[in-house]
Amino acid sequence: MLILGAGEVRAVLDGAEREVVAAVDSAYRSHALGRTQVPQSVFLRFPNADRERIIALPAFLGGATPTCGVKWVSSFPDNLRRGMHRASAVMILNSVHTGVPEAILEASAISAGRTAASAALAASTLSSSSPETAVTLVGCGPINFEVLRYLQTVLPTVDTVTLYDLSAERAQSFAAEARSVWPTLQVDVAESAADALARHKLVCLATTASAPHLGTEHCRPGTLVLHLSLRDLTTDSIHSSVNIVDDADHVCRAATSLDLAQQEAGHRDFISSSLGHILVAGERYVRSDDAVTVFSPFGLGCLDLAVADVVRHAASARGLGTTLDDFLPTKQQVFA
Numbered sequence: 076m077l078i079l080g081a082g083e084v085r086a087v088l089d090g091a092e093r094e095v096v097a098a099v100d101s102a103y104r105s106h107a108l109g110r111t112q113v114p115q116s117v118f119l120r121f122p123n124a125d126r127e128r129i130i131a132l133p134a135f136l137g138g139a140t141p142t143c144g145v146k147w148v149s150s151f152p153d154n155l156r157r158g159m160h161r162a163s164a165v166m167i168l169n170s171v172h173t174g175v176p177e178a179i180l181e182a183s184a185i186s187a188g189r190t191a192a193s194a195a196l197a198a199s200t201l202s203s204s205s206p207e208t209a210v211t212l213v214g215c216g217p218i219n220f221e222v223l224r225y226l227q228t229v230l231p232t233v234d235t236v237t238l239y240d241l242s243a244e245r246a247q248s249f250a251a252e253a254r255s256v257w258p259t260l261q262v263d264v265a266e267s268a269a270d271a272l273a274r275h276k277l278v279c280l281a282t283t284a285s286a287p288h289l290g291t292e293h294c295r296p297g298t299l300v301l302h303l304s305l306r307d308l309t310t311d312s313i314h315s316s317v318n319i320v321d322d323a324d325h326v327c328r329a330a331t332s333l334d335l336a337q338q339e340a341g342h343r344d345f346i347s348s349s350l351g352h353i354l355v356a357g358e359r360y361v362r363s364d365d366a367v368t369v370f371s372p373f374g375l376g377c378l379d380l381a382v383a384d385v386v387r388h389a390a391s392a393r394g395l396g397t398t399l400d401d402f403l404p405t406k407q408q409v410f411a
C-alpha cells in the first residue's frame with residue numbers, strides 16, 4: 076500500500092499543470108466516448124446542518140491503463156472561521172484486476188487541481204472570437220486561486236484579474252497572494268458582484284452560495300461564465316444562456332441552478348452540449364458573441380482518478396510516499 080501525504084502530492088502537482096490539464100482533457104474524452112463508469116455521487120449530510128456535507132465519488136476510468144477508486148471529500152464552510160480550509164479529501168485507488176486497494180492519497184490538492192484544470196480547459200475550448208486577456212473571479216478561496224494558476228498555463232494572454240468576495244478581507248488577502256505569486260498580473264477588487272461580472276468576458280464563480288443570488292444580465296454578451304460552485308446563477312440566467320456541462324445526469328441534481336431550472340421547465344433542453352463531446356468532435360468551438368455561455372461542471376470522479384494516477388506514478392518514480400507492506404491481510408490472516 077502506497078500512502079501519499081499532502082506535501083508529497085503537492086510536490087508532484089507543483090509545476091505539473093500541463094500534465095494535469097492533459098489528464099483531465101483525456102478523462103473528459105473517455106467519458107464522452109462511454110469508457111468510464113461514474114455512478115452518482117453520494118452525499119452524506121448531518122442533522123440540523125444544511126451546509127456541511129461529505130461526498131463519495133466512486134469511478135472507473137478505462138483506457139490503456141484503466142484505473143478505479145473513490146474520492147471522499149468534505150465541505151465544512153464554517154472551517155474558515157476555525158482557521159482551517161473548507162474542504163478536505165482523501166482518495167483510495169484500487170486494482171482493476173483484483174479490487175485490492177493499492178494507494179491512499181491526501182486529495183485536497185488533487186481535487187482543486189482537477190477542478191481548476193477543467194475550468195481552464197473549458198475556457199480555452201469554449202473560446203472567444205477575440206483573445207482572452209482578463210478574468211473575473213467571484214469567491215476568493217483556494218479553488219479560484221487554483222483556477223488562476225491553471226489559466227496562467229492554458230491562457231497565458233490573461234494578464235488582468237478582478238476579484239469579488241462577500242468578505243472584503245478574503246478578497247484582499249487573495250489579491251496580495253496573487254500579486255506575490257504573479258508579480259506582473261494586474262489585480263483589482265470590485266465593489267460588487269454586478270460590477271465584477273460586467274468587467275471581463277471570462278468569469279469564474281467559486282463561492283459557497285447554496286441558493287441562486289446572481290444573474291447573467293450583469294455580463295456582457297459573449298461572456299463565458301465558469302459556474303464551478305453550481306448554485307450561484309438564477310434559473311432565468313440558465314434559461315437565457317448557452318449551457319455546456321460535464322454530464323447532464325450529474326449536474327441536474329442536488330439543487331444546482333440547472334436542477335432548479337430543470338424542475339421549472341420540466342425538461343433539460345436548455346443544455347446544449349458537454350465539454351467532452353465538444354473535445355471529441357475536434358472542431359474549433361467559438362462561443363456566441365451575442366449570448367452568455369455558462370459551463371457548469373458537477374465534477375466527475377473520473378477526473379480525480381486521472382489526476383491521482385498522474386500523482387501516484389510520478390511519486391513512485393521519485394521515491395515519494397510511504398509503503399506499508401503489511402497494510403493488507405496475508406492469505407493466512409484472512410482465513411485464520
Ligand SMILES: NC(=O)c1ccc[n+]([C@@H]2O[C@H](COP(=O)([O-])OP(=O)(O)OC[C@H]3O[C@@H](n4cnc5c(N)ncnc54)[C@H](O)[C@@H]3O)[C@@H](O)[C@H]2O)c1
Binds near residue numbers: 268281375
Ligand atoms: N464543480 C466542481 O467540480 C467543484 C469542485 C471543487 C469545489 N467546487 C466548489 O467551489 C466552491 C469554492 O471552493 P473553495 O474551496 O474555494 O471555498 P472557500 O469556502 O474556501 O471560499 C469560498 C469563498 O466564497 C465566498 N462567498 C460565499 N458566498 C459568496 C457570494 N454570494 N458572493 C461572493 N462570494 C461569496 C466566501 O466568502 C469565500 O471566501 C465551493 O462551492 C465548492 O463546492 C466545485
